[in-house]
Amino acid sequence: MNVHDSEKMAGILSETGYMRTDVTNDADVIVLNTCSIRDKAEQKFYSELGRLNKIKKNRPNLKIAVAGCIAQQKGEILFNKFPYVDYVLGPNNIDSLQEWISSRAQNKEHRSQTTALQINPEYHTKTLPVRREGRVRAWVSIMYGCDNYCAYCVVPYTRGRERSRSSHDIKTELIKLAKDGFKEVTFLGQNVNSYGKNLLEDSSFSSLLKALHEVDGIDRIRFVTSHPKDLSEKLIKTMKELPKVCNHIHLPLQAGSDKVLSLMNRKYIFGEYMEKVTMLKQAIPDIAITSDIIVGFPGEDDADFNMTINALDEIQYDGIFAFKYSKRPDTKALDLPDHINESTKSARLKKVLKLQEEITFGKNKRLEGKVLKVLVEGPSNSDKSRLTGRTGNNKIVNFYGDEKDIGQFVNINILQARQHSLFGEKV
Ligand code: 5AD
Ligand code: SF4
Numbered sequence: 001m002n003v004h005d006s007e008k009m010a011g012i013l014s015e016t017g018y019m020r021t022d023v024t025n026d027a028d029v030i031v032l033n034t035c036s037i038r039d040k041a042e043q044k045f046y047s048e049l050g051r052l053n054k055i056k057k058n059r060p061n062l063k064i065a066v067a068g069c070i071a072q073q074k075g076e077i078l079f080n081k082f083p084y085v086d087y088v089l090g091p092n093n094i095d096s097l098q099e100w101i102s103s104r105a106q107n108k109e110h111r112s113q114t115t116a117l118q119i120n121p122e123y124h125t126k127t128l129p130v131r132r133e134g135r136v137r138a139w140v141s142i143m144y145g146c147d148n149y150c151a152y153c154v155v156p157y158t159r160g161r162e163r164s165r166s167s168h169d170i171k172t173e174l175i176k177l178a179k180d181g182f183k184e185v186t187f188l189g190q191n192v193n194s195y196g197k198n199l200l201e202d203s204s205f206s207s208l209l210k211a212l213h214e215v216d217g218i219d220r221i222r223f224v225t226s227h228p229k230d231l232s233e234k235l236i237k238t239m240k241e242l243p244k245v246c247n248h249i250h251l252p253l254q255a256g257s258d259k260v261l262s263l264m265n266r267k268y269i270f271g272e273y274m275e276k277v278t279m280l281k282q283a284i285p286d287i288a289i290t291s292d293i294i295v296g297f298p299g300e301d302d303a304d305f306n307m308t309i310n311a312l313d314e315i316q317y318d319g320i321f322a323f324k325y326s327k328r329p330d331t332k333a334l335d336l337p338d339h340i341n342e343s344t345k346s347a348r349l350k351k352v353l354k355l356q357e358e359i360t361f362g363k364n365k366r367l368e369g370k371v372l373k374v375l376v377e378g379p380s381n382s383d384k385s386r387l388t389g390r391t392g393n394n395k396i397v398n399f400y401g402d403e404k405d406i407g408q409f410v411n412i413n414i415l416q417a418r419q420h421s422l423f424g425e426k427v
Helices: 002-015 039-058 069-074 077-081 096-105 155-159 167-179 205-213 233-241 258-263 270-283 302-315 342-365
Strands: 029-034 063-068 087-089 114-116 137-141 184-188 220-224 248-250 288-295 319-324 371-379 387-390 396-399 409-417 422-426
Touching (some): 002 029, 002 063, 002 096, 002 137, 029 039, 039 063, 063 069, 069 087, 069 155, 087 096, 096 114, 205 220, 233 270, 270 288, 288 342, 302 342
Parallel strands (some): 087 114, 137 184, 248 288, 288 319
Antiparallel strands (some): 371 387
16 A cells, blocks of 8 residues: 555656656655554664665755655654655545645745644545556555544544545556556455445445456455454355456454454454355365465463464365564553563564464465466566566466566466466476
């Protein structure tokens, strides 16, 4: 989501006449897009800001804007601590960059140190220019904000209440993407399964998928993230019926213990989660399921943690993102008793990652010798002489190919499984 927000900011800057540079020292304007989901991300931002301060000392005309969730939470306080910051804008005010940039360009009276932090209730009705990375896959926002208030999570406080974009606006964006040659889209929302709740039009996520499935030229549809409590039988049926919808779902479990799930305010118990996993696997046998896991949530004892380990064993995810619980401002979990010490959290994280690595590698290994259909995205980041792409169920596949394969579907014979990717040859 943050990456796509950055693409929107880059889109606005491009439309206003700015050119991208990879050399920080050459920049006239720097926008730092921040994340406050965990403390680590926040610390990374402060050290980056310190680095920019040094650059600005030699180049006083450099303008620095801070965007994203830290900007939303800290607001004007950032100016006190970091007087060299010029502009602070929240994740629902990305459009305001345009005005800030234009007033600078026209040399209008430009009060230095301004903010745009009001959560704009109209933000979801705007289609912003986007400067996308790549030319095969595109992110598309379908909704903003979140109403779920999971006890550990800062998102409802920084991104505001849940609001859906109209299906008409989303479809218009998709038609343009298809015209520009994009083949795959990923719909973005904190909880895509509750799409449409605030809209006057009669729309559910299933009906949105059906409407967008008609767009010619878009061959693959993905979406993130699904909240397990809102994953319906109807949506599973729609996924099964619509051939363009990829056989992959990211369905964050967070924890295996009902006690911890309740403390987290996740609104489901493990048994209900498993029912949905069973339904998914029955409807779509080759579906890949991935998840997010938090270890060391307040109150998680050894028995609770073992339930997470057992859950990973039972579900056999294709991959997970696992995190140590991190204290976040404003969130309910701060007030819970029995916070877990850092070394226990680290040990638990290590155990989770080790188990999942074995499961993921085992699953990848079973794909050796199979021929998989891959949509080719471009040169691989780790080795520019190779191309990289993805299968429908989101496995990364690297192979030696031609420039003309980019944007095409190719069949790849898998020769070797790696931990996070597969290597193969074109057939
Ligand atoms: N600590 C650790 N992980 C968190 N996440 C969200 N908030 C926190 C936190 N305070 C994780 C959840 C979520 C993912 C995007 O980030 O697992 O699904
Ligand atoms: Fe955060 Fe929960 Fe909303 Fe996801 S569903 S963004 S974890 S509050």
